[in-house]
Amino acid sequence: MYRYCPPLRDQAFVLHELLGTADVLAALPCGADWDRATIDQTLAEAARFMAAELLPLNTIGDREGCSVVRDADGAPAGVRLPAGFAAAWQRYVAAGWPALGSDQALGGQGAPSVVAMAVYEYVNGCNPAWGMIPGAMRGAYRLLRAYGSPQQQRDYLTRIVSGEWTATMAITEPQCGSDLSLLRTRAEPRPDGSFAIHGSKLFITGGDHDMAANIVHLVLARLPDAPPGVGGISLFLVPRHLPDAGAPGGLAPAVNAMVATAVEHKMGLNGSPTCAMSFDGSIGWLVGQPHQGLRAMFVMINSARVAIGAQATGMGQAAHDSALAYARERLQMRVAGGPARPDLAADPIVLHADVRRMLLTQKAHVEAARMFTAWLALTLDIAETHPDAARRESADRTVALLTPVLKAFTAENATLVANLAIQVHGGHGYVRDHGVEQIVRDVRVAQIYDGTTAVQARDLLSRRVLADQGRGLKSFLSQVREDARPMEAFFREPLLALCDGLESLTADIAAAQDDMAGASGCDYLRALGHLVCGWLFARAARVAGHCLAEGRGDGFHRAKQATARFYVERLLPQAQAHIAVARSGVASLSALDERELFGESA
Template sequence: MPTYTPPLRDMQFVMHEVLKVAEEFKALPPHADVDAGTIDAVLQEGGKFAAEVMLPLNLGGDEEGCTLDKTTHAVTTPKGFKEAYARYVEGGWAALSCDPAYGGQGLPFVVNQNFYEMMNSANQAWAMYPGLSHGAYEALRAHGTDAQKKLYLPRLISGEWTATMCLTEPHCGTDLGLLRTRAEPVPGAPDGTCRITGSKIFISAGEHDFTENIVHLVLARLPDAPAGSKGISLFVVPKFLVNPDGSLGERNAIYCGGLERKMGIHGNATAQMVIDGAMGTLVGQPHKGLAAMFVMMNTARLGVGNQSLGLTEVAYQNALAYAKDRIQMRSLSGAKARDKPADPIIVHPDVRRMLLTAKAYAEGARALLNYCALLLDKEQHHPDAKVRADSAELVALLTPIAKAFVTDNGWTATVACQQVFGGHGYIHEWGMEQFVRDARINMIYEGTNGIQALDLLGRKVLGDNGASLKKFGKLVAKLVEEEGVSEKMAEFINPLAYLGDQMTRFTTEIGFKALGNPDEAGAAAVDYLRVAGHLVFGYFWARMAQAALRAIEGGSADPFYAAKLQTARFYFARLFPETATLMRTARAGAGVLMDTDAALA
């Protein structure tokens, strides 16, 4: 069975020594009193919950899966899942970073980010149940009516109820403009009350036995809706109707018609939802549902990146332990364990390459996702409107990278860690093949990584003439200016500075080609996102190297800092150079893809 140790030391390094979050919080009135000690204490307890309560359920939950009673439409989750959720609620974990006005604890989103990383390492399938509730909380807080907020937010925050997002239909996934679910206004009912009819698929946590009620956020069309994505409205459709006092009324006409048989995340109930005239109330303005739902979707996209970070970390930990214990062959440079018949496989260069790849991708992702969480805290709570706007612009730019780059890397890393185990990596009880299967979904849902690439290049970069990219480029330039004359930082700063200069030229070139032929942007987008991802990771790895060097120069003998520098060197020497190939393939143009009718006949 896999093991897991919460990476609290690395989390503390990123938060306190690189990002200095406690200093940033002093400028945010709701979080001004949150200090490093408070954050560390909360996460230490959160790590215990993940490792001691959630992890033991992961392997068995994958084997057992969820069960649907087709007569009652009730879903039973794997053994121990429901009881773990009761402990989660009892511990107050659902309320961690939610608004105190509705019963939340009011801690920064950064804290929630790190807690969820640990839960994703321990049991991604389980963590998805409460994780979706947080996205629904954000959407309703931003766009719900006062009555909806009063009715739903306290119960989502407490964990008394959970929530879902119901978007995908059998005939349409990402292209939501094609959806057919109907919303018919109810005569004589309060404004915004409709009967919803349609079907949704791939609904994570769509039905389960954790809570009495499930709050579904459903996209549908009103009778007067214009065609396409501009005709979509958002409705809150509870499993049980809710009385004005919050008590539950009669069963609503929304139910699970089937469970998907999936490659991974077996412990999560991925439901086919049948909506047969269910009562729902409008969230936000008619035909403006995508704007409201995107609040939840963007939260979910960062959450999916966090899922792959969690899987990368736990896969790395187990592969590292195995590589230190498993003996096979002798080192090419001479025997290292002379008291044994063979050396531990960690002495072999290629095993170290696989381990360091996972380590570098995990620690780079942790820095990026913590930074995104900090930006969200500043966007919501900073008193300066310009800081709020700049933070929102930066997190919008980084979201597709956090989703796609991190999940692509998570797949690469979990496969590499499985490979370290050799044949044992193929065997279920070691846990590695489950990490691989679970990691694969993260590249697909919440917008496939190809869609994320189109969003980054088309909307976030070319759509604003590179303004947001230039904003991030200024951060890179500032770091280069700070450390450009440091000999010890040269191996990190020089490649970052070079790519920063190349990025402007590369982006301009792709943009001009796309003006003449939009397919040029589509052909370059995936490669472009990976180049941008390495620019972002390179920036954070340089900052982590900077912090480690400063600690060493300050007299610290903690081996943690030496390890950080060694991993940074590996990243810049073995992973970062991928950008040269990516820029070359992106520049190959659309012709070799689109002028292929004969090849694809």
């Protein structure tokens, strides 16, 4: 059975005991209203709402999927979502959840990112396909808040904040995926200052659907005088329905010249409408400056990358909850030295050492992802709103450095965690009835969208580490070293060794004359991801130890210590293997011409 229990206890540990979130927020203008009680009440209500409204729709969404509705002539005329999805959206809007993380001045509730991400984790544990549209809307909100004109903010942003309208990120085209310099969509100026958008977009999440009155597409396109390459891309706001003050609801009833020509038949996330869109002279308006669209769009992309940490955590938790429940019920063979349960026909598989290894691997990765996401989201809150400019700048450097790591590392680990859920279920995991194969299918794409793992690795090395002369990395490494030095040797030694290893690997990559960065980037990223998580687990173990020593601790804290030690003993050593692989550079990849290496058959 697909199981998911919103992890309120662990969330409270991470936010309050580990990060002291309410105290950090108290120093920020965005956090004045978010004391511990308010955070806990919000999370408890979010857990209740998502479990009641979204969880029951998860399997339905997977089985039913989305479909293009056709008119009498067979032409595409909209997209239908799975049963119950639109009604759940209406209740989500009525309960005010879309507005949670938005500014109060825009009608939002002003929750800081760290709280919004915790809630988004629950959305994804309950129903990741449904969660795709609210995920995109958070990025659209952040983009339009930063770059939208006052009129765009008044007419569009407030409706995105309330959830009355949804939004999309329209970047990808058939020939243009990771390489945005290949983008072809055109924007032609119109006499009234608007633009006519022409082009085909692919894989657009929420490109069309029946759950909101309007959809605000944020579209990358080129102006006629655009220079080639990524420096010639502009951003446009293109609504599905144009404003019309005289029409009911203030919207023209006819659709702006655009159509969702197809809904992709995907491996997973079937309840999410991933649309091929045709913009056929659709009317839109420039957002920000001409040819500066990519910079603006990166606000949305980076928001999505942080949100993937929450998405991976939610889906990983569901995989772990499902596997654990099954492992406690399933009886097979006797444990070494057993029987452990002579009253039963065989011992529950949760007692076998190897099943315990799989469950602990899941638990460790999920808890690591939760800590990483919460800590980075809180750092983002500091970067955006701390009154001290130096604190903002330092936090901003950390966010810039670690956003690609959070995105790629947690997405890859969540796939591993989901795969382990199948392994724990044996053959019963491979068949549909238990629901865990859906998690593998749903989570896999997190390594692809919003930039593949290789794209994150390129971004990390070229823009966040090397271009910055390693300043962001150095400051993060000194934070880890400072924390690690007083720790017991079990945590201190591997963390310090990893800091040294990453530092010297960085120097080698910076000095390399060949494409060592390209050949080593993914291993570099994983090593850094392990360092972040190993460091956070070491801190978590220290906090748990204090609680136990002071008589405030319980079984939860003992489990936290055990999981931290498992991470350091069994998972963290992989980081040194990644460093060793990264050091091998391009040699084994480029020994032969690709035709000779792979043969001519393809």
